[in-house]
Amino acid sequence: MTVEARPLVLGNWKMNLTAREAVAYLRDLLPRVSGYADREVAVAPPFTALPAVAPLLKESPVGLAAQDLFWESEGAYTGEISPLMLQDLGVTYVLVGHSERRRHLGETDRMVNQKVLAALRSGLRPVVCVGEQEAARASGRARSVVRSQLLRALSEVPRGEASSLAIAYEPVWAIGTGRAATPADVSEMHACIRSELQRVYGEAGGAVRILYGGSVSGGNIDAFMESPGVEGVLVGGASIRLDDFARIVGFRRPA
């Protein structure tokens, strides 16, 4: 089994744009990112904008993603959003374990695992975020940190579900800092993630897309997409800058 052929460009809008602003932005963006058959594009607006943007995206080739989910389907979990609620809105992808949630909201590997399992049970496609802190890279522990996050996040995910997953390698020090990792370092980490996926899932581990995230911009996208093992990108800040995101989606790769 080979990696899903089309690379994925996924925009994480984080806590930005009201529902009205989100619709206005998409009206400008969609004509500029909809003409590509060889790449997949999706956006992850905040929860409050999902119902407003869902009908617009339904008529377009751009997919709908959510930034998080809770692991129960319903019940006394004030403030949380269930997988069923997302599915009901036409959400396809859901980010799980973004480092901003790990850092500001105390999300643990165990919680990330519960969310991954819940997403899969509801037919959502989790994009599992992993990445080391700067200190771990400086001390040569980047690979072991990422390997451990990955294995804990995917605990009990059966082989038959592997093809629904994507992994986003996002070094924490590169997120929102303007200091992207080097394409060579990214390729090396992606190879490490790929080998873990294949060790656990065999051939099915070869079908999981591995994305890079961390200060991706219109200026560096081509270098990342040319790098071995990069099967897409998770874009934060630049995803709500119209020209930048359109340029990222329009990345060029050598034939």
Ligand code: PEP
């Ligand atoms: C992100 O939010 O996942 C991200 C990579 O952010 P940025 O592109 O702003 O670094």
